[in-house]
Amino acid sequence: MAEKTRITRDEALAYHLDPTPGKIDVSASTPMATQRDLSLAYSPGVAVPCEVIAQNPETAYDYTTKGNMVAVISNGTAVLGLGNLGALASKPVMEGKAVLFKRFADVNAIDIELDTEDPDAFIKAVELMGPSFGGINLEDIKAPECFIIEQTLKEKMDIPVFHDDQHGTAVICAAGLINALHISGKKIEDCRIVLNGAGAAGIACIELLKAMGARHENCIVCDTKGVIYQGRTAGMNQWKSAHAVATDLRTLQEAMEGADVFLGVSVKGAVTQDMVKSMADNPVIFAMANPDPEITPEEAHQVRIDAIVATGRSDYPNQVNNVLGFPYLFRGALDIHARAINDEMKIACAEALAALAREDVPDEVAIAYGRKLSFGRDYIIPTPFDPRLIYTVPPAVARAGMDTGVSRRPIVDLDGYADKLRARMDPTSSILQGIYARARNAQARMIFAEGDEVRVLRAAVAYQRNGLGKALVVGREADVKEKLETAGLADAVRELEVVNAANTQHLESYKSFLYQRLQRKGFDRHDIHKLAARDRHVFASLMLAHGHGDALVTGATRKSAHVLELIGKVFDASASDGAVGITALLHKGKIVLVGDTLVNEWPDDNDLALIAERGAHVARELGLDPRVAFVSFSTFGYPVSERADKMHRAPAVLDERGVDFEYDGEMTVDVALNPAVMAQYPFCRLSGPANVLVVPARHSASISVKLMQEMAGATVIGPILTGLQHPVQIASTVSTANDILNMAVMAACEIGRNS
């Protein structure tokens, strides 16, 4: 099992507070800079699409966001398994669903919380907002009101209305169960199924399973009052009555005896180990209550090693959660301008998910998830970060929608559609996801050199609490304690290991190591003591050099050049040793590496070739196929300039070295990054836009990176220090705790290390 991620209340609150309150931002998709833009976007230009839509409403899909906009609507009466928290308190979950729509299927979604428990008022409000959206995703509305609300809205509205907790859950549960039974060798029609929770999710799950072949008399449904049997009157409604059976069983405990399948959509801890013990062989247990399941996988496996267990959480294997469904169901439905999401589309989604889990898992998924996945007890359903979902599930949904006549605009070329979906997703998020998963596997003991800096302490705490490995913090115990307490991280005092010259047993060996290195460079024993005992960058480097940590991150408190010089006392880290700094720029779904951003001030053509090699190496470690451009202000020899000359010559150095990646130059940045401009040079040897830019000097590197950061809001990771024998990373003085954590993760993965 993957290392479990520990999330504290403080972290959860900080995540929602920073960088701005909440999780959503709105940005314009059209230019909005000039008077002309204003005239087009607003009055008078906007009048034209208004009139066109008034004449032909279907064109709203062409001229507005309607076709890619979903409303996530709740009244907060059944917020996860937390109960009726009300409309306002449900907003974090609804914002969360909205960002999941965007992240996983590029669907724009906005949360709407309606402050009413009156179904009629709710229905009226949603009905009136129909024109704005391509679909309505109802969320966390309790049963039985949710059934009436959804049914009525489906009848009244001409866009998909989908109650996620009912059908999203049912679809994923069905997909998981198809595969779990595949493994246990049982047939659904022979299974005794116990469902705990007869609300929105429960009723929909059992209905779908019955539609798939489960027999009514084999299904026992329970709620807070126990088994729903024929003749029961307490706590009943028409939806529960439909699943009442003639039985003498009265409690969940009795129902569980001999059961093949348990489905939990109720509350935390509703199932005991005794109940699990009494189940049939190879029992299937889907404990789907959120955030805490009816029984944890550990508890279930303690008493039944043959159990196939799933939960709704992301930190256990087999996450049966509707996040696998709603983004892709809506993607497929929106792309055919569907009027509804019908049963056929839901079943197509379930079957596509189940089939995907049985397929061979590509390495990129294994990297992203941190372990090799193969179909079996611990992998019955795809993981949410599986990049194949986006191009596998929506086409299946769209096809089913077209076959059943709910599409307004059918997709003619479904293969082409799958290709477009594949290109639609932001590759950078899976790159970061992959690096974090690799770091989690590496479990490196990370040395954080600057324990007197609160950003560093936050990063160290996050490193350890995210299960990435052990954090070793260089600093004074009392100071670290005080800073952690002030930062609201008092609990972490006992978790972090604080190391310093006074509490280490190794100071003498550190000093003699350093003396050996520096005695002929003008350092006497007194200087050595000062460096080893008082400079935390040097002390931390000595720890690393002696294997008293696996990797090092520093640089948040002092200028990088200075830190590099101090690290250079312990390691060979200068330009002449082959060290190079590579910075990753992530923006608008693209990742571009720039070098050298740290070490070489004014590289010559040989240095530039080395920078290209280091950049290509980092690109490969990040999962990219390197395409290196030597960039300048001239392209392939024009205009002729002394300053551009070395960029012109550098590719020839690589020709001589016979490297195994694509490179070319010199060229301007637009030629390097824009395929249309590159096409003007048909002889260019790059097969696509460059993803590694080698720049003429450190100042141009710094200018371009900072310009991208300040003007475009690009995410900057680095400079990633490469070419050292040890994994060392230098964060910048303006780094946030998250930036420092990213650098620690790079160090943990040994990205850029000279192997």
Ligand SMILES: NC(=O)C1=CN([C@@H]2O[C@H](COP(=O)(O)OP(=O)(O)OC[C@H]3O[C@@H](n4cnc5c(N)ncnc54)[C@H](OP(=O)(O)O)[C@@H]3O)[C@@H](O)[C@H]2O)C=CC1
């Ligand atoms: N993994 C996933 O993807 C999803 C998980 N869920 C989870 O399912 C749960 C229910 O959600 P939802 O259906 O929307 O909520 P509802 O409020 O509509 O239904 C809750 C149901 O659970 C029953 N229940 C509550 N406590 C117990 C108990 N101790 N024993 C037995 N039954 C109990 C209630 O019984 P009664 O009718 O007697 O009040 C009711 O039938 C939540 O924990 C939610 O997080 C929901 C959607 C998706």
Ligand SMILES: CC(=O)C(=O)O
């Ligand atoms: C996952 C989800 O929708 C829920 O727990 O309510």
Ligand SMILES: [Mg+2]
């Ligand atoms: Mg929900």
